Amino acid sequence: MRVLVIGAGGVGDAAARIAAERRFFDAWVVADRDPARAERTVAAVTARHPGEDRFSAASVDASDEAAVEALVRETGATHVLNAVDPRFVTSVFAGALAAGADYLDMAMSLSRPHPEQPYARVGVKLGDEQFARAGEWESAGRLALVGIGVEPGLSDVFARYAADHLFSEIDELGVRDGANLVVRDEDGTEVFAPGFSMWTTIEECLNPPVVWEADRAGEPDGGWSTLPPFAEPEVFDFPEGIGPVECVHVEHEEVLLMPRWVDARRVTFKYGLGEEMISVLRTLHTLGLDRTEPVDVGGVRVSPRDVVAAVLPDPLTIGPRMEGRTCAGLWVTGTGTDGAPRRTYLYHVVDNADSMRDYDSQCVVWQTALNPVVALELLATGTWAGTGVLGPEAFDAVPFLDLLAAPKPEGYGSPWGLEDR
Amino acid sequence: MRVLVIGAGGVGDAAARIAAERRFFDAWVVADRDPARAERTVAAVTARHPGEDRFSAASVDASDEAAVEALVRETGATHVLNAVDPRFVTSVFAGALAAGADYLDMAMSLSRPHPEQPYARVGVKLGDEQFARAGEWESAGRLALVGIGVEPGLSDVFARYAADHLFSEIDELGVRDGANLVVRDEDGTEVFAPGFSMWTTIEECLNPPVVWEADRAGEPDGGWSTLPPFAEPEVFDFPEGIGPVECVHVEHEEVLLMPRWVDARRVTFKYGLGEEMISVLRTLHTLGLDRTEPVDVGGVRVSPRDVVAAVLPDPLTIGPRMEGRTCAGLWVTGTGTDGAPRRTYLYHVVDNADSMRDYDSQCVVWQTALNPVVALELLATGTWAGTGVLGPEAFDAVPFLDLLAAPKPEGYGSPWGLEDR
Structure with missing residues (x-):
């Protein structure tokens, strides 16, 4: 698995720090509009994990579908993790599909309120623009795992x-x-x-x-x-x-x-x-x-x-x-x-x-970034698999929750809780 | 009297509309960074007062002392009325002095808080930068009538x-x-x-x-x-x-x-x-x-x-x-x-x-703009006169209050009140 993360803000940065402890991927490219931000993340990871050579930095305009597609091809990414503001969801989503990569995000395409009754009826809903293209992802045999941060996720x-x-x-x-x-x-x-x-x-x-x-x-x-x-x-x-x-x-x-x-x-x-x-x-x-x-x-x-x-x-x-x-x-x-x-x-x-x-x-940001890394690991091992545009609830929850909670180094050492009231 | 108003925002616009009813000046130039704003004011005045030919528009960067000075000379202004944000007070004030015009404003040069005790002691006070140059205005025999809007004014x-x-x-x-x-x-x-x-x-x-x-x-x-x-x-x-x-x-x-x-x-x-x-x-x-x-x-x-x-x-x-x-x-x-x-x-x-x-x-904005026009009329008739940097309280209040309250066309028809409590 070769991962391309678009966005080196808080979540993109934390995802790299979490992923650096795991062995399931071969390459992890951090791309940002500002190359210095991406380089800062890679430098931080390398400083914390001497000898780590799977991480590299790149720059990309997330609003430009063709630029995203070109960077996926150039990096040979098999999976694109979208970690930029949700206004760029549609371009990153489309760029990944065009390049034939799988895709994960933590927020979905934006809504637009109902023109006459904004506080009663829905207009364009969150994710509508992504679900509208589900058939293309299915035909291509590729997976878009949408909303796999902490909430959604x-x-x-x-x-x-x-x-x-x-x-x-x-x-x-x-x-x-x-x-x-x-x-x-x-x-x-x-x-x-x-x-x-x-x-x-x-x-x-x-x-x-x-x-x-x-x-x-x-x-x-x-x-x-x-x-x-x-x-x-x-x-x-x-x-x-x-x-x-x-x-x-x-x-x-x-x-x-x-x-x-x-x-x-x-x-x-x-x-x-x-x-x-x-x-x-x-x-x-x-x-x-x-x-x-x-x-x-x-x-x-x-x-x-x-x-x-x-x-x-x-x-x-x-x-x-x-x-x-x-x-x-x-x-x-x-x-x-x-x-x-x-x-x-x-x-x-x-x-x-x-x-x-x-x-x-x-x-x-760490809590948000943790979950797509867990999901990537389940996809890398084949524990989770699918095609089309799917939410996290389309997959078996047990391996996810087990891997999340299992102590390091087997799992991510981050337990979840259950309280009956 | 030839008046140059710097700023065609709310107050500069209203001042022109008020002045158009008075005969005490020969020319009234409205200048703004955006020439369209100045022209809009002149067009509005002309539409309301057919045949009125004393108003014209100009453009100027109020932050540029030399540009203000040049415009004063170019227009032959005897009086500069500063109607822009107070951050431009010092440049307009200096430009008027350099060009040898009298000056009026409705807000004074800005303060800076006391560096250690901002909520106990004063630092640089409102108007300090203007009062510091009072000697130059006196030597030049010119008047800066500061703070002559409604409050101050x-x-x-x-x-x-x-x-x-x-x-x-x-x-x-x-x-x-x-x-x-x-x-x-x-x-x-x-x-x-x-x-x-x-x-x-x-x-x-x-x-x-x-x-x-x-x-x-x-x-x-x-x-x-x-x-x-x-x-x-x-x-x-x-x-x-x-x-x-x-x-x-x-x-x-x-x-x-x-x-x-x-x-x-x-x-x-x-x-x-x-x-x-x-x-x-x-x-x-x-x-x-x-x-x-x-x-x-x-x-x-x-x-x-x-x-x-x-x-x-x-x-x-x-x-x-x-x-x-x-x-x-x-x-x-x-x-x-x-x-x-x-x-x-x-x-x-x-x-x-x-x-x-x-x-x-x-x-x-109308209430603010009214008072400098009244003051300009008192200066034009010689009822008010002075040199240096002076506040409105340096002049006799009675002719101002009388001219303000007197019915049109003699006065401005805008009565003031007094309530003993």
Whole structure:
């Protein structure tokens, strides 16, 4: 297996650091628009693993399908891992297909709201542009494994596991994500510094959140509907010392993926944004700073959202000043395999101190990057195999969860948890 | 008198519309970096006043002292009215002096916080860079009339009036500014759209607010000290139907101007920002979007604060969608000329419906633009005269207030009010 990672931001960087401990691949090329960023990642990996010679850097414009295709051919990549902002999903996805490589991503092609009823009906849904090309991937005998980060990704693996092994009937598959992370500046003062791309955070939090309901599956929108941003706040109690966090509906790929392969009455995603982030996002929206269309500023044209992302600390750099834990998980309610009512939270917690110590990588991006590396290993060994455009829930969950949790060096040494409530 | 206005934003545009009704000048040149903006103002004035031939448009880079000087010479301007953002004060001020013209502005050269104690001591104060050159203006026999908008401007005229005619001793000169303005979009939904330059609003609201106290006049900072942003909130009851508005300390020129010419124990400025604006400003500061140093955004360099200003509706264009009244005024406490305690609010209210009907100009910029035009007329007739760098309180207030309030066509038909409380 020869892997080409497009994007050397936080997730692309962490994926290289995780992969360097594994033997399943022959080459790992890190490509970024900015070659210095890609080289920085390769240098960091090499410094940590003396003698490691499978990693190399390249540069590419992820928005240019032909450039992606050319780089796949040039590097001889068998698998493309897309680790750039979701606005580049369609070009990287198409470039990989054109070059005959398999493809993995951690976010899917973007949605567009319903033109008349944005907070009731779906328009173009997350991933629609990718699923529309599923036939081409099948005909080519190639696999696009979409949404295989942590959320979407591990959350979808949990859904398949719950359906196969824990529940006979599922009422709700509810992804619930929360953290108690704090970032401080040099003086120890708490600062506003999102752990993940602010561009993506704005995208997912300000778009109309989507939910899926089985009893509406026969309607024209196929069971999907939308709500206003920040709808239905709910306090969810997260494990391992994180505690209660206010969560709100957010647009997320799981709601589009899970109903395609797993039976449930309802699929939701709620994110523990916290009051400050909700206030920040509301203000950005009020001012129009969430917009992506370029505006003219003294003779140059820039996207306001790019400016917001540019002024905030790079998620890649905040690890050393971050404290706390992040939790990704799936809250499942329904009837257990024993016929009794069951309410179970399946989860994965990462302590920033651990990811910093072992990988010099902050926990939020590290947790995202971990899962596609596990998936690549399952594909390399043939444990997972398929063609077409498939979500993580299309594959057997057990080998994934086993490999994730098994101690090093056999596994990735990152256990997941299960809590019946 | 030949007037050159630098800046065809909201205030520069409104000043031309007001001036077109007066006969005291021979030529009025409107100059902007963007010649189309200047031409738009001239076209609007000409359309409203057929046969009017005193107005013309020009283009100039206000940050370039030599370009300002050249344009003053080219146009033969006797008076330069600076109507651009305060960051260009020093270049326009210097260009006018170099060309031998008199000068008026509505905001003064910018402050820089004290490097160690920003929220206790002043650093470089508003206007310091201008007062430092007062000797040059005096030697040249030329006048720089600084801070002659509405605030600073009319508020300073009120201070001189209160000292000369209403009070024997003044405890506090407290500028209090409030409004009940609402802006709606095409669908009638309330939107966030500041009536004044957002660049300036950020500058004055996030800088450490300054106060002056007579009993500290002997200290190294000359009586001036600073507070944290949004300090000492106070609900002030504004007249003519506006009602109570929460006001907070804000850095403003009056606090630097009034103590130089008017005796008082304390000088303050509080602005009725309202909860939403305070929350917006806090968020912009938290994110670093108030910063002015350019950041790199995908290969271009822009100032985040310029981007914030660029995404908001242009204050020049929101008049037709605005409703309500704005009030500028001075709250004076102390001992009246009769020896009894006195508490008086001197104020000027503009209803947006009136400024739109009579000038097609929204009330906040119109109210600012009105006062330098009145001052120019007093200078043209020789009623006001002086040399050096002088604030409005250096001149007799009565002819200003009379000309402002007198019905058209003799005066400007814009009465001011006095309320003893």
